[in-house]
Amino acid sequence: MKEYLLGNAAIARGILEAGAGVVTSYPGTPASEIVESLAPVSKEYDLHIEWSVNEKVALEVAIGASWTGVRSAAVMKHVGLNVAADPFMTLAYTGVKGGLVVISSDDPFCHSSQNEQDSRRYAQFACIPCLDPADPQEAKDMTVYAFELSEELELPVLLRPTTRVSHARADVNVGKGKIKKSPTSHAFVKNPARWVALPAHARQRHSVLLDKQNAIKTVLKNAPWNRHLLVLKGDTGVIASGISGLYAEEAIEQLESDVSTLRIGTFPPPDDLCAEFIKHVSKVLIIEELEPVLEEYVERAARVHNPELEILGKNTGHIPRDGELDSRIARNAIADMLGLTVTMEEPQSLTEADEILPPRPPALCPGCSHRAAYYAMKQVFGTDAIFPSDIGCYTLAVDMGTIDTCLCMGASINLASGIRFGGEDRDICCSIGDSTFLHNGMPGLLNAVYNNAKITVTILDNSTTAMTGHQPHPGTGITATGDKTKSVSIEAIAKALGADFVETVDPYDLNATLETFRKAKECQEGLSVVIAKQACITNARRAGVRRKPFRVNDNCIGCGECVDFGCPAIEFHEDRARINALCTGCGVCAQICPSEAIEEVVNVK
Amino acid sequence: MRTSECCDIVVAGVGGQGVILLSKIIGKAAVKEGSPVRAAETHGMAQRGGSVITHIRLGCKFGPLVPVRGADILLGLEPAEALRYAHYVSKGGIALVNTNPVLPSTVTTGRAKYPPLDEILAPLRRICRDVKALDATKLAANAGNPQAMNVVMLGALSKYMPLREEIVIESLRESVPAKFLAVNMRAFEVGKGEVEL
Ligand code: SF4
Numbered sequence: 160m161k162e163y164l165l166g167n168a169a170i171a172r173g174i175l176e177a178g179a180g181v182v183t184s185y186p187g188t189p190a191s192e193i194v195e196s197l198a199p200v201s202k203e204y205d206l207h208i209e210w211s212v213n214e215k216v217a218l219e220v221a222i223g224a225s226w227t228g229v230r231s232a233a234v235m236k237h238v239g240l241n242v243a244a245d246p247f248m249t250l251a252y253t254g255v256k257g258g259l260v261v262i263s264s265d266d267p268f269c270h271s272s273q274n275e276q277d278s279r280r281y282a283q284f285a286c287i288p289c290l291d292p293a294d295p296q297e298a299k300d301m302t303v304y305a306f307e308l309s310e311e312l313e314l315p316v317l318l319r320p321t322t323r324v325s326h327a328r329a330d331v332n333v334g335k336g337k338i339k340k341s342p343t344s345h346a347f348v349k350n351p352a353r354w355v356a357l358p359a360h361a362r363q364r365h366s367v368l369l370d371k372q373n374a375i376k377t378v379l380k381n382a383p384w385n386r387h388l389l390v391l392k393g394d395t396g397v398i399a400s401g402i403s404g405l406y407a408e409e410a411i412e413q414l415e416s417d418v419s420t421l422r423i424g425t426f427p428p429p430d431d432l433c434a435e436f437i438k439h440v441s442k443v444l445i446i447e448e449l450e451p452v453l454e455e456y457v458e459r460a461a462r463v464h465n466p467e468l469e470i471l472g473k474n475t476g477h478i479p480r481d482g483e484l485d486s487r488i489a490r491n492a493i494a495d496m497l498g499l500t501v502t503m504e505e506p507q508s509l510t511e512a513d514e515i516l517p518p519r520p521p522a523l524c525p526g527c528s529h530r531a532a533y534y535a536m537k538q539v540f541g542t543d544a545i546f547p548s549d550i551g552c553y554t555l556a557v558d559m560g561t562i563d564t565c566l567c568m569g570a571s572i573n574l575a576s577g578i579r580f581g582g583e584d585r586d587i588c589c590s591i592g593d594s595t596f597l598h599n600g601m602p603g604l605l606n607a608v609y610n611n612a613k614i615t616v617t618i619l620d621n622s623t624t625a626m627t628g629h630q631p632h633p634g635t636g637i638t639a640t641g642d643k644t645k646s647v648s649i650e651a652i653a654k655a656l657g658a659d660f661v662e663t664v665d666p667y668d669l670n671a672t673l674e675t676f677r678k679a680k681e682c683q684e685g686l687s688v689v690i691a692k693q694a695c696i697t698n699a700r701r702a703g704v705r706r707k708p709f710r711v712n713d714n715c716i717g718c719g720e721c722v723d724f725g726c727p728a729i730e731f732h733e734d735r736a737r738i739n740a741l742c743t744g745c746g747v748c749a750q751i752c753p754s755e756a757i758e759e760v761v762n763v764k
Numbered sequence: 765m766r767t768s769e770c771c772d773i774v775v776a777g778v779g780g781q782g783v784i785l786l787s788k789i790i791g792k793a794a795v796k797e798g799s800p801v802r803a804a805e806t807h808g809m810a811q812r813g814g815s816v817i818t819h820i821r822l823g824c825k826f827g828p829l830v831p832v833r834g835a836d837i838l839l840g841l842e843p844a845e846a847l848r849y850a851h852y853v854s855k856g857g858i859a860l861v862n863t864n865p866v867l868p869s870t871v872t873t874g875r876a877k878y879p880p881l882d883e884i885l886a887p888l889r890r891i892c893r894d895v896k897a898l899d900a901t902k903l904a905a906n907a908g909n910p911q912a913m914n915v916v917m918l919g920a921l922s923k924y925m926p927l928r929e930e931i932v933i934e935s936l937r938e939s940v941p942a943k944f945l946a947v948n949m950r951a952f953e954v955g956k957g958e959v960e961l
C-alpha cells in the first residue's frame with residue numbers, strides 16, 4: 160500500500176518496522192518530525208520515545224538501551240551531532256549490541272541552520288558506515304536496513320537524510336515491512352573489556368574497529384542502495400550520492416545523452432562496483448551536495464583502476480561545495496562535461512521582482528513575549544550595551560538591536576563571559592531561551608558564576624521549544640508522548656547554579672520588566688539572572704487561550720512608537736497607527752503608547 | 765522541458781496561508797490516482813510569517829525540486845509571493861494568482877512599499893503563457909470563510925491539473941475538519957467557476 164508521507168514520517172515508519180525499542184532526540188529542523196510521528200503510536204508498539212535534554216544525552220540514552228540488546232535510534236539535526244560527538248566517537252570503539260542508528264539530518268543551504276556541515280564526514284571520522292537516502296522511500300527502507308547492518312557489524316550506523324529528503328513528501332510503499340513490536344525483556348550483560356573504555360581496553364577496541372573496516376566493505380558490497388547503469392556508447396559517466404543521483408538522472412533524461420551513471424547510497428562506497436565503473440569511462444563527473452566525500456574516494460580509486468581518468472566535480476568548479484543542488488545544476492555540469500552547448504532557459508530578466516518586491520522576512524508572531532522582553536531590555540541597557548544571544552525564535556528579533564551574536568546552542572552566556580574577560584567594560588546582557596538554557600546553557604551559567612563574570616543573563620522562558628514546532632522540555636512537565644511528568648523550575652536551577660540575583664518577571668507587564676532589568680543592571684552581586692516568563696502565544700492559542708484584542712482610538716498622534724515596536728498586527732496607515740486582525744491581545748503596545756491611544760476592545764463580536 | 769506525463773506545480777504564499785495543507789491535498793489525490801508524486805515543503809524558520817514555497821511534481825520519479833523555469837503551473841496565494849517565485853514558471857506555463865495582498869511587516873511599518881497589482885502582474889504576463897488573476901480571499905469570504913482562500917485556489921487549479929476532479933474532492937474531504945467541509949466545498953466550486961476554460 161502507498162501512503163503520501165513526509166520523509167521524516169517515512170523514517171519513523173522505518174523505525175517501527177525495525178522493531179526499535181528506544182528512540183531519543185532533541186528537536187531540530189529538519190529532523191523534528193521523526194519523533195513527532197512516533198508519538199501517537201509509541202505505546203502501542205512498546206516504544207520508549209523521549210525528547211532528551213540535548214543530543215549528547217539523547218545519544219547516550221540510546222547507547223545504554225542498545226547495550227541491553229534493544230534496537231535504538233538517536234535523532235538530531237546535523238549540528239546536534241557536534242553536541243553528541245563525544246559519545247559518538249568512542250561508541251565506534253565499544254560498538255553496539257542492539258542495532259543503533261544515529262540519524263543526523265543535514266541542511267544544505269542552511270534553510271534553518273547556522274551552518275551546512277556534512278554529516279558523512281562524521282561517519283568517516285568515526286570509521287562507521289553511513290547511508291545517504293535519495294528520497295522518502297529510500298529513507299524508510301534504509302532505516303530498516305540500518306538497524307540490521309548495525310547489528311551485523313556491532314557498530315552504530317549513521318543515516319544522513321537532508322532537508323530535501325526529510326521535508327520532501329512522496330508516495331511511499333509501506334506495505335512490505337510489517338510493523339514489529341519491540342521485544343520486551345532485555346538485560347545489560349557486564350563486559351568491562353567492551354563497555355569500559357579504559358586506555359587498555361580502548362587501544363584494543365580501536366584495533367577491532369580498524370579490523371572491521373573490511374567487514375564493512377564486504378557487507379556493503381551488495382547493498383541495494385548502490386547501482387549503476389552502464390551505457391555502451393560514449394565513455395563519460397556520472398557518479399552521484401543520495402539525492403544528487405535523482406538530480407543527475409533527471410538531467411540526463413532531459414539531455415537525452417549517453418552517459419553511464421552510478422548512484423551511491425552507502426559510505427564507504429562499494430569498491431568493486433566503483434572499480435568497474437571507473438574502468439568503463441574516461442571522464443567522470445561527481446555530483447554530491449556539500450563536501451567532496453565521494454569525489455575524494457573516486458580520486459583514490461582512480462589511481463589504482465584508471466590513472467588516466469578525468470575527474471570533474473568540486474575540484475574543477477563543476478559542482479559547488481556550498482548550498483544545495485538541483486537538476487538544473489546537474490544538467491549544466493553534465494552538459495559542460497559532454498561539451499554540449501545547451502541553451503539553458505535562463506530566468507528572463509525579472510529585475511522588477513527584485514526592484515519592487517518588499518522583503519518578507521520571518522518575524523516574531525503578534526504578541527510574542529520575546530518582543531516585549533527585548534523591548535524592555537533595550538530600553539534599560541541602551542544601544543551601547545553588548546547583547547550576545549542564542550538559538551530559537553528570539554533570534555528572529557535580530558532587527559531589534561538586542562542580538563549581537565548567535566553561534567550555537569547555549570553559547571550566549573559563555574560568549575558574554577568571554578567578552579567581559581576580554582576587556583569589554585560596557586554592560587553585557589545576554590539572552591537564551593528556556594529550551595536552549597536546559598540544552599546547554601546551564602554549564603555556561605555555572606561557569607559564569609564560578610569565574611565571576613559580571614553579566615546579566617536573560618532567560619526568555621516561553622515554556623516550549625517554539626522554533627522547531629513547540630516540543631515540550633523538562634520545564635513544561637510534559638513528555639514527548641504528552642504524559643505528565645515532573646516540571647523543573649528554571650528559577651531554582653539558576654539559583655542552584657550559584658546565581659544570587661534571580662528574578663522572574665512577566666514581559667507583558669512592561670513596567671515591571673523595565674524595573675527588573677534596571678535592578679539586574681545595577682546588581683551589586685556581579686552576575687544577575689532575569690527570567691522573562693510568559694507562554695509562547697502561538698502555543699497558548701493552540702491550547703485555547705484567548706485575550707481580547709486591542710485597537711487604536713482617536714488619541715493617536717501618529718508618533719509611530721508602537722509601530723517601531725514591530726508587532727505585525729500594528730500598521731502605519733495615513734499617518735496613524737492601526738491594529739489589524741492579527742492582534743492576540745498581549746497589551747504591550749498599549750503600555751508603549753505615550754498618548755493612551757491603544758485600548759482593549761471590550762465587546763468582541 | 766519535461767516528459768509529457770509530468771506536471772510540475774509551484775505553490776507560493778505566506779506562512780499561515782495554508783500552503784502545506786493545499787499541497788498535501790494535491791499529493792494525496794495523486795496517490796489515490798496511483799501516480800507517483802514528489803513534493804518539497806518549507807518547514808521551520810520561514811513559517812513565521814515569511815514567504816513560503818512548496819514544489820509539487822505530479823507523475824515524477826526524480827527529486828522533489830521543480831527546476832527554475834520548469835513549472836507548468838505557478839499557484840500564487842499572494843500576489844507579491846507569486847512574483848517572488850515567478851522564475852519557476854515555464855514559458856508555456858500558466859500562473860494562477862490570488863490578487864489579495866498580505867502586507868509584510870516591512871510594509872506595515874513603513875520601511876518598504878507594496879507595489880500596485882498591475883506592476884506585479886505585468887512581468888508575470890510577460891514570462892509565461894497566461895495569467896489568471898482572481899481575488900480568492902474575497903471569493904472565499906463570500907463562500908463563508910476567507911480562510912478557505914487556499915481551497916478557492918485549489919478549485920481553480922483543478923481545471924489545469926492532470927488529476928480527476930472527484931479524486932481531488934475526495935482528498936479535500938479527507939483533509940479538512942468535517943465542520944468546515946461545506947464551506948470548503950463551496951470555495952472549491954467558486955474557484956473552479958472563476959477559471960471555466
Ligand atoms: S512561535 Fe511562539 S516564540 Fe515563536 S515567534 Fe511565535 S509566539 Fe514567539
Ligand code: SF4
Binds near residue numbers: 525727729
Ligand atoms: S496588543 Fe498590540 S502588541 Fe500585542 S498583539 Fe495586539 S497589536 Fe500586537
